Amino acid sequence: MALPHIIKHIYNNGTDEVIRRGKRIHAIGSVELVEHDELMGGIVFRVKDDNYSTFYKVYIQKYADPKMMTLRCSCPYNLGEICRHEVAALLRLQDLVDKNLLGSSAIQYNQLHTVAKMKHIDLKTIKMLSSPAIYEQAENMLRSVKANILNAADERVEAELIYNGQTFPLVIQKNDERNFDTSCICSESQHPLCEHKTLLFLQLLNAYGPNYFDSIRNWDKEKNKLLQIYGYSLNDDLSGKFEFTYKDGKPFLKVLDTSIKRVAGTAGTNTRPAPVTATVQTTKEDSVAVEEFAGKKLGLVFNFNNKTYPGFNVDAIQGDCDEDNKKYTGKAEALDLSKFVNTDVFGEEDKLLFQQVRKLQDAEVNKYLNRNSPFSGIWENIIHQDGEELPEETKSLIAEYLQPKLKRIFEEQAPSNFIYVLPQNKPFKTANLIDVELSDKLIAPMFKVIAVDDHFEVQCMVKLNNETVSFDKNECDSSLVFLYDGVLYLWQKPEDVMQAEKFCRQGNIQLNKSNWSEKMQKLILPLTKEYQVEFDKKLLKEIKSSNPEVKLQLLEKGDYLVFQPVFNYGGFDTRPTDKGNITIPEGDKILIIHRNKEAEEQFIQKLENLHSSFVRQEEQNSLVLKGTDVLRNNWFFLFVDAMKEMKIPVYGFETLRNFRFNTARPNTHIHVSSGLDWFDAKVEIEFGEQRVGIADIKRALAGKQSFVQLGDGTLGILPDEWLKRYSLLFKVGDGKSDKLRLSRYHMSVIDELYENRDESELSFALDEKFERLREFKNIPEISAPNHLQPVLRPYQVSGFQWLGYLNDVGWGGILADDMGLGKTVQALTMLEHYKNTTGNLKAIVICPTTLIYNWQNEVKKFTPALSYHIHHGNTRARSAEELQNYNIIITTYGTLRSDIQLLIKILFDYVVLDESQAIKNPSSKVTKAASLLTAKNRLCMSGTPLQNNTFDIYAQMNFLNPGLLGSVEFFRNEFATPIDKFGEQEQKEHLRKLLYPFILRRTKEQVAKDLPEKTETILFCEMDSAQRKIYDAYRNSYRDKILGTIDQQGIDKSQLTILQGLMKLRQICDSPAILNEEEKYPNHSIKLDELAREIEENIGEHKALIFSQFLGMLSLIREKLKEDNIPFEYFDGSTSPTERERSIQNFQNNDDCRVFLISLKAGGVGLNLTAADYVYIVDPWWNPAVEQQAIDRTHRIGQTKNIFAYRMICIDTIEDKILQLQERKKALAKELIADDASFVKSLTKADVEYLFS
Secondary structure (H helix, E strand, C coil), X not given: CCCCHHHHHHHHHCCHHHHHHHXXXXXXXXXXXXXXXXXXXXXXXXXXXXXXXXXXXXXXXXXCCCCCCEEEXXXXXXXXXXXXXXXXXXXXXXXXXXXXXXXXXXXXXXXXXXXXXXXXXXXXXXXXXCCHXXXXXXXXXXXXXXXXXXXXXXXXXXXXXXXXXXXXXXXXXXXXXXXXXXXXXXXXXXXXXXXXXHHHHHHHHHHHCCCHXXXXXXXHHHHHHHHHCXXXXXXXXXXXXXXXXXXXXXXXXXXXXXXXXXXXXXXXXXXXCCCCCCCCCCCCCCCCCCCCCCCXXXXXXXXXXXXXXXXXXXXXXXXXXXCCCCCECCCCEECCCCCCCCXXXXXXXXXXXXXXHHCCXXXXXXXXXXXXXXXXHHHCCCCCCCCCCCCHHHHHHHHHHHHHHHHHHHHHHCCCCCEEEECCCCCCCHHHCEECEECCCCECEXXXXXXXXXXXXXXXXXXXXXXXXXXXXXXXXXXXXXXXXCEEEXXXXXXXXXXXXXXXXXXXXXXXHHHHHHHHHHHHHHHXXXXXXXXXXXXXXXXXXXXXXXXXXXXXXXXXXXXXXXXXXXXXXXXXXXXXXXEEEECCEEEEEECCHHHHHHHHHHHHCCCCCCEEECCCCEEEEEHHHHXXXXXXXXXXXXXXXXXXXXXXXXXXXXXXXXXXXXXXXEEEEECCCEEEEEEEEEECCEEECHHHXXXXXXXXXXXXXXXXXXXXXXXXXXXXXXXHHHHHCECCCCEEEEEHHHHHHHHHHHHCCCCCCEEEECCHHHHHHHHXXXXXXXXXXXXXXXXXXXXXXXXXXXXXXXXXXXXXEEECCCCCCCHHHHHHHHHHHHHHHHCCCCEEEEECHHHHHHHHHHHHHHCCCCCEEEECCCCCCXXXXXXXXXCEEEEEHHHHHHCHHHHCCCEEEEEEEECHHHHCCCCCHHHHHHHHXXXXXXXXXXXXXXXXXXXXXXXXHHXXXXXXXXXXXXXXHHHHHHHHHHCCHHHHHHHHHHHCCCEECCCCCCCHHHCCCEEEEEEEECCXXXXXXXXXXHHHHHHHHHHHHHHHHCCHHHXXXXXXXXXXXXXXXXXXXXXXXCCCCCCCCHHHHHHHHHHHXXXXXXXXXXXXXXXXXXXXXXXXXXXXXXXXXXXXXXXXXXXXXXXXXXXXXXXXXCEEEEECCCCCCCCCCCCCCEEEECCCCCCHHHHHHHHCCCCCCCCCCCEEEEEEEECCCHXXXXXXXXXXXHHXXXXXXXXXXXHHHCCCHHHHHHHXX
């Protein structure tokens, strides 16, 4: 019937203000569960403050045990016993417990008092708080019978329901939280609302509506509550002191007399007859009105004139004290604690003491009783007359409330000289007050059981200062305190008070020998667990045992498995809570079995040594282990074997729900055979007599479980070595009954099983084709075409031979060498080899637009015997027959998407995707188009096949080897999400096993010995139509202008105009936006797009220098890098020396900064940037010497990397023509021309016509 201990803790320790604010925080939902440890009974909440946007953590330990529960809040306001955040957290905790959301055992309800948490009669909540069966029964009952309403007032309904000849008294009332306290005498224990309460709620709802209780609300009760804050009630004369105002029908109190102050503790009036209503008529003759002056000393009086439980009141007195602060100098004055008291006359310590004394007053005790047992006045007949005894539960609640508050006073006031006792039947006069000491040493009862003639006697004693004193020596009539020899003692726990109460009321307890065994069980044995109990030696019979019999009980608690040892001595089992020897009744004797603690501890240590993660629960004498640890590394089987070896029986498997493990190991046999293009694996798995299907295994693996549900309800454990060996086979294999089918692309999975086969589990029947496939670990050597053998570096030869192996076995692969390592030449070598061996070649190369002409130049340079055709632009071919006349068709991803209907008509020998990350999105149109192409061989080329996440590889590999990685959903769930989000190493290893035959990647560092120190490459770019249109307009304008000037003035006098024209055209090659013209052009720049792509896709973790002669172009690049969130450094000729040095150091030492933008002239001298190994010259020019100087910024002493330099050239522009002119005048350029002026002087009219053509 009492409140739950969690809520009780709030009311016992919180002030009214703290409780009010805590309730508000809880009500607005500012309490969030962070962590819950069911095993240790710990829980952590994150609580938002009600005044500030600040969050605090509240830690609650051992919340299930009212004696052991502790709280800690991280806020700075936690100065008292409990803060508002702790109140809010406890309220939230109680909600979770009520709803059984913390994994605890089923809650048992006592219908004498349950709370229905709803603000009005709500049908949905009623259904939730009852059950479908209870609700249906209540509806059926309501059709034939109705409850008789006895009383309905003050938000309280008392009713009587007669059903099947039985009468059920019912009460429903609103409580302080505006929820419903409900009461019935029936035995329903599974739900808060029984059928009788549900019937009454439904009856009220149907007759009066959901807000019925508001209609019977007594506002006088609310007014009294407001007045109680100031120590008044409606019975007092309130004129001139208070007035009530109303808002929305609710009363609000206005204080008219400003001299009236709040009473620190609410001195509430009794809302029902209470056990402390009897008062002793005392004449406080020495009391006078309290005057406000400093220097008063507060004293306490334990007034034993109260004839009802607990037999005393704690009153407060004040007076002047002597200089030594040891006694009052005159008469003391009694304080009326039900009214306002000016505490300014007290010191700080006395002010705190005064607040503590207020909490001990009758009104506060009544408030606590009302909260804990709102219906006790009805069911327990607590309405009493003087001299009547209170019910046990009410006494227990009073002791529970007063003991902790008295404990604090006893501990803090033990040195005080102002503690007094007023003996029973003495009037309240200063002369009658007796000095007394408070002992800060708490006492506990001791018991002695002796045999007396024909009965046994239980005596209660207490140890005071090494003296054992009989309980009848208590000089007061209260069981709550013990007065002896001028010292007042307090019991350690409220439970001690109730034990003392029995002997205070009955004296020594006598037990008949006839019911000795029953009384022993009910009275004596419980005492032995908590207290010191001494038995008469005549009663004792002792058994000393050498070694106990041991058995092990398995229990589960949330995510933990509990290992509970049970030790048996001569047929008697120890229980988890047994701390000492076993004490049991045997006839008219007490049987004490001495436990062999050493042997018990030895077994527990042996068990504990079986796993390093065992947690010992000292109070239960048990070990616990997380469920995941039970399954890891085959530990469960090791445990079962160890118990069998130690001959320890293990019980409890059948009662477990989450850990019903089958003790049998899996017996596995897999037979692998090969088909035309697949492998078949016939699977048989048994756990003892239970067989498992492939679908069950796949389901367990998909759920990340290391166990499988068996037919008998137990769980078959899949050991770690079994999972390591077979899980990948089951994940990639397709099958449901007893056979898995794997694609030929899953060769690596089969090969690993073959290499590490256990012949008792695995058998193979494979043909010779299998042996050919297994050669991927030792690829056969083939010779490259003769004219390419001197050109290819050793690692490029290996790459060509790997491509040859893929051709032989019919696999697709990704050539994923670092940028600059010559992927193009390796692919062209394979294409020429294919043509030489088969006599024909039809290949298509699909690449980004910017790489079309690089492929064209590479074909011309390395494989001139292969015919090629660029299928791109508005004039491209429209028939398949025309395209089939060439060995290699070079096209773009955009053209592929547009012309897929044309291209699927051609059967290709090879499809090559350059920069294949372009198809990383499996749902994009270009990916779908590429997958539609028909080809004997498929090849992807990319320096960064995985750019951002694991999923990037899926579409590329699905294009190459369809089915290898399963469906999109399977790959995402099995590999992409576990690897990218959670970094799971096992999934990474599985994916590596699947992919490694199909990907060849060499980094610059791996092949450094085969590389020259510096590799220079031209990166051809093709302008888009908008940029080309502007370029052609300027070129035509300057050509006519320059040629006219040359005709009129000669070439020598036309050099300025020529230079101006060359400069304008070079700027347009970068971007028309950097032209210094009145009319500003938009930023159309193929070089900018290509640079962004190179940085994003190709350079990876490498560092790059980007040089440009034009500051305007560098500015555009800066904006692009900022837009793409790429960290960079920058300097030009205007950068200060300090900033320049900072930029250099950051680029050299900061791994995140991968790009350095430098103007060509500023970067020519005095720089050392060896962190970079890629160089981009955005706008190359006539004189290579300046560019070489820039490239050499990276290629200096201290550089350990190979350098890759790229000159960006726009096709069919001034840059392209200068490049060709350089070839014609190589010697001149190398020896004579040092600057632009020299360059222009060297030009002839024919050269000028060529440049501007």
